[in-house]
Amino acid sequence: MSVPGNLVNSLTMALRWGDMDAYGHANNTVYFRFFEEARIIWLASLELGGTDEPTGPVIIKTSATFLKELTHPANVVVETYADKAGNTSLETYHLLKDSETGAVYAEGYAKIVWMNRATRKSTSLPDTLRVLAAS
16 A cells, blocks of 8 residues: 655554444544544644644645444554645645554545634745655
8 A cells, every 4th residue: 555755653543442333343533533643643743733833734625545444442553644745735644554464444635734823824834844745
């Protein structure tokens, strides 16, 4: 499985029993929560986008392709990839994998726009992110 961009972070998390739905597998919203958590932890590790900062990320587009049923108990690894950087935006991709077998449960995408929190308008993408993006 190949995703565009540069691998910038890998995070292991556990699927919780409460993440299951009536059909006996992880609810589709849980995949987006995994992607979000990985993205937020990655940005925090770069000291970017904290709630007390004047600028930060917003997601303007997101998607997922569900490839394999995810059931409890499971530990997953979310790999985050930084791809194309624009003036104010960064395209990111995620792979959600089984932590033991490496089987891929889902692929995800999120377009991040950097926003000035006071004006509520887009602003320049931090250079730290631009450097990590695929050229």
